[in-house]
Amino acid sequence: MKDYLVRGMTMDGFVKVVAIRSTDIVRQAAQIHGTTPNATAALGRALTAGSMMGNMQKVENGSMTLQIRGGGPIGTITVVSDAEGNVRGYVTEPKVPHQSMYPGKLDVGATVGTNGTLTVIRDLQMKEPYIGSVPLVTGEIGDDIIAYFAQSEQTPTACALGVLVNGDMSVEVAGGYILQLLPGAPDEVIDALEEGMQRAGSVTQMLEDGLSPEDILAQVCGSLGVVFMETTEVSYKCYCSRSRVERVLISLGRKELEEIMAEGENFPVECHFCETTYEFTPDEIRDLLERI
Numbered sequence: 001m002k003d004y005l006v007r008g009m010t011m012d013g014f015v016k017v018v019a020i021r022s023t024d025i026v027r028q029a030a031q032i033h034g035t036t037p038n039a040t041a042a043l044g045r046a047l048t049a050g051s052m053m054g055n056m057q058k059v060e061n062g063s064m065t066l067q068i069r070g071g072g073p074i075g076t077i078t079v080v081s082d083a084e085g086n087v088r089g090y091v092t093e094p095k096v097p098h099q100s101m102y103p104g105k106l107d108v109g110a111t112v113g114t115n116g117t118l119t120v121i122r123d124l125q126m127k128e129p130y131i132g133s134v135p136l137v138t139g140e141i142g143d144d145i146i147a148y149f150a151q152s153e154q155t156p157t158a159c160a161l162g163v164l165v166n167g168d169m170s171v172e173v174a175g176g177y178i179l180q181l182l183p184g185a186p187d188e189v190i191d192a193l194e195e196g197m198q199r200a201g202s203v204t205q206m207l208e209d210g211l212s213p214e215d216i217l218a219q220v221c222g223s224l225g226v227v228f229m230e231t232t233e234v235s236y237k238c239y240c241s242r243s244r245v246e247r248v249l250i251s252l253g254r255k256e257l258e259e260i261m262a263e264g265e266n267f268p269v270e271c272h273f274c275e276t277t278y279e280f281t282p283d284e285i286r287d288l289l290e291r292i
Contacts, residue, residue, distance in 0.1 A: 001021070002024065002233050002235075003020070003021050003022050003023060003024045003025050003233065003234050003235060004020070004021060004213065004231055004232060004233045004234060005018060005019065005020035005021075005051060005052060005055055005085055005213060005231075005232055005234055006018065006019055006020075006213045006214055006217065006228050006230065006231050006232075007055065007056070007228070007229055007230045007232075008217065008226050008227050008228040008229045008230075009226070009227055009229065010189070010221055010224040010225060010226060010227075011224060011225035011226070011227055012189065012224060013182070014181065014182050014184070014185040014186070014189045015179055015180065015181055015182065015185065015189065015193065015221070015224065016056075016179070016180045016182065017177065017178070017179050017180075017217050017220075017221065017226060018052045018055065018056060018177065018178050019052075019175070019176070019177035019178075019213035019214070019216045019217045020048060020051055020052055020085070020175050020176055020177070020213055020234065021173075021174075021175045021207070021212065021213055022044070022047060022048040022051060022174045022175050022176070022234070023171060023172075023173050023174045023175065023207075024235065024236070025044075025047055025048070025051065025087060025174070025234065025235060025236045026040065026043070026044035026047060026048070026163055026171045026174040027170070027171045027174075028235075028236040029043055029044065029047055029088075029089060029236055030043075030044070030169070030170075030171055032236075032274060032275055033090060033091065033094045033275070034094055034095070035091070035094040035095075036094065036095050036096055036097070036098065036169065037098060037106055037165040037169055038074070038096050038097070038098060038099055038106050038107070038108065038111040039074055039091055039093070039094045039095070039096045039111065040163065040165050040169070040171060041106045041108050041111075041163045041165055042074055042077060042091070042108050042111050042112050042141065043077060043079075043089055043090075043091050043094075044163035044171065044174050045108065045140075045141040045142065045161040045162075045163055045176070046066055046068060046077045046079045046089060046141055047079055047087050047089050047236070048161050048162075048163070048174060048175060048176045049066065049079075049141060049142070049145050049159065049161055049176065049178075050064065050066045050079035050080070050081045050087050050089065051081055051085040051086070051087045051234050052085065052176065052177075052178050053066065053081065053120070053145075053178070054081025054082060054083060054084070054085050054086075054087065055081070055083070055084060055085035055232060055234070056178070057083060057122060057124065058083065059083055059124050059125055060083060060125070061083060061125055062082075062083045062122070062123050062124050062125055063080060063081065063082055063083065063122075063123045064080070064081045064120065064121070064122050064123070065078070065079070065080045065081075065119075065120070065121040065123075066078070066079040066080075066081075066118070066119075066120055067079075067118070067119045067120075067121070068112060068116070068117075068118050068119075068136070068141065068144070069116040069117055069119075070112040070113030070114055070115060070116040070136050070139045071113035071114070071115035071116045072096075072110060072111050072112045072113025072114075072139060073093060073096045073097065073111060073113075074091050074092065074093050074096050074111050074112055074113075075091060075092025075093045076091070076092045077089065077090075077091050077092075077112070078090055078091075078272075080273070082237070082239075084232055084234065085232055085234040086234050086235055086236075086237035087234070087236060087237070088236060088237060088238045088239075088273040088274065089273065090272045090273055096111050099111060106165065108139065108140050108141065109138050109139035109140045110139070111139070112136070112139035112140075112141065113136070113139050114136045114137070114138060114139045115136075116135075116136050117133045117134065117135055117136060118133065118134055118135075118136055118144045118145070118147070118148050119131065119132070119133040120132045120133075120148060120152070132148065132152030132153065133152070134147050134148045134151045134152055135147075141161060142159045142160055142161040142176070143159075145157070145159040145161075145178070146158065146159050149180070155180050155181070156180070156181040156185075157178060157179065157180050157181075158177075158178070158179040158180075158193065158197060159176065159177070159178045159179075160176055160177055160197070160202070160203045161175075161176035161203060162174065162175060162176060162202060162203030162204035162205075162207060163204070164204045164207070164208060172208065173204065173207035173208055174207070175203055175207050175213065175216070176203050177203065177213070177216055177217060177220060179193060179220070179221075189224065192221075192222060192223060192224050193220070193221070193224070195222065196219065196220045196221055196222040196224070197220055199219070199222065200216070200219040200220045203216065206219065214226075214228060238271060238273045238274035238276075240271040240273065240274060240276060242278050245269050245271075245278045246288060248269075249269070249280070249285075249288055250288055250291060250292060253292075254289060254292055257285055257288060257289050257292075258289065260285055261282050261285040261286055261289065263282075264282055265282070266279045266280065266281050266282075267279070267280045267281075267285060268280075
């Protein structure tokens with residue numbers, strides 16, 4: 001089954017909903033970066049949230065960047081989503097030590113840390129991007145996404161994220177959901193959602209039980225019902241290319257390129273997101289100088 005997300009609304013029109021299966025996305029990220037279980041769980045949760053948030057923007061050619069700096073051993077988590085929800089990401093330190101809250105439960109909060117911020121950069125194809133930043137609450141990422149929407153966008157939100165990592169470091173399942181209240185939502189809708197989320201239990205368990213994103217939203221929303229409006233396949237997708245790297249090198253300016261060329265050796269440039277390396281010979285650097 002390919003990864004995909006669904007967007008919709010409760011039948012009363014008071015709650016926007018989105019849910020995702022992101023298992024293959026997280027598996028690919030773990031394979032590319034060689035992450036240990038705690039790093040896999042942290043990056044996987046960020047990729048899952050980033051995919052949903054990028055898709056929720058619905059701005060053609062827009063993008064959304066999620067950066068989490070908590071002071072923990074993983075360093076900085078960076079995730080970028082396009083307007084469809086295709087994502088890419090990396091962490092500063094992929095080989096973090098194993099930390100558990102209790103047997104079978106990875107301590108993502110300790111891996112990420114809480115002494116820092118969650119920052120969202122939205123490129124809405126306007127002159128300047130929108131940037132919102134909030135202090136981290138728990139470092140568990142789901143709680144921090146909730147705090148971001150409440151503080152930076154004044155939108156009451158529920159967010160649940162799950163990544164199950166096996167003992168052999170493979171990813172069993174990954175996914176999540178985001179619910180957002182619209183203005184005027186009555187107390188009984190809020191009560192119904194709280195009861196539904198408690199009854200549904202953890203995202204990880206629902207995914208492990210074979211529930212689809214549609215099933216998960218049906219469980220969480222319960223008697224409110226859900227009208228599904230859009231289904232979108234999503235994947236781990238990097239947009240790097242040699243031509244893009246050339247533009248980045250040109251942006252360094254003449255002086256720096258001349259210094260690189262003077263060294264007389266091939267100059268490698270590695271993409272953080274997919275770890276593809278692009279090598280430029282001194283002659284190719286000279287060609288870039290001629291294009292400036």
